[in-house]
Amino acid sequence: MQNEPRRFEGGEFCHYLGSENRKGDRMEFKVGDIVKLKKPHPCGSSEWEVVRVGMDFKLKCLGCNHLIMVPRKLVEKNCRGIR
Numbered sequence: 001m002q003n004e005p006r007r008f009e010g011g012e013f014c015h016y017l018g019s020e021n022r023k024g025d026r027m028e029f030k031v032g033d034i035v036k037l038k039k040p041h042p043c044g045s046s047e048w049e050v051v052r053v054g055m056d057f058k059l060k061c062l063g064c065n066h067l068i069m070v071p072r073k074l075v076e077k078n079c080r081g082i083r
Contacts, residue, residue, distance in 0.1 A: 027076050027079065027082075029050055029053050029057070029075070029082070030050065030053065031050055031051065031052065031053055032049065032050065033049070033050045033082050033083065034047055034048070034049055034050075034062070034082070034083040035047070035048050035050060035059070035075070035079050035081070035082050035083075036048075036079070036080045036081040036082075036083075037075075037078045037079060037080065038078040038079075038080055039078070041061045041063060041064070041066065043061060043063040043064040043066070044063055045061055045062050045063025045064070046080075047061075047062045047063075048060060048061055048062065049062060051067065054072070055071070055072055056069050056070065056071055056072065057069070057070050057071075057072060057075045059075070
């Protein structure tokens with residue numbers, strides 16, 4: 001019963017994720033990914049290219065090419081989507 005799709009209002013289906021989506025798991029980021037963060041950069045863009053991956057991320061703003069170093073924890077917390 002756990003892995004069967006459940007019907008919700010609106011017609012969409014949701015699969016039970018179980019232990020694959022625990023809070024302690026890390027999101028998968030690769031060099032070259034485009035991430036959308038919660039707050040925009042002062043130039044107005046909220047999309048960033050991942051230049052370096054590790055405990056710290058190096059991100060390049062797609063609006064003005066500014067490079068920043070950000071701890072992994074903040075990127076995972078503020079990430080709204082990956083392209």
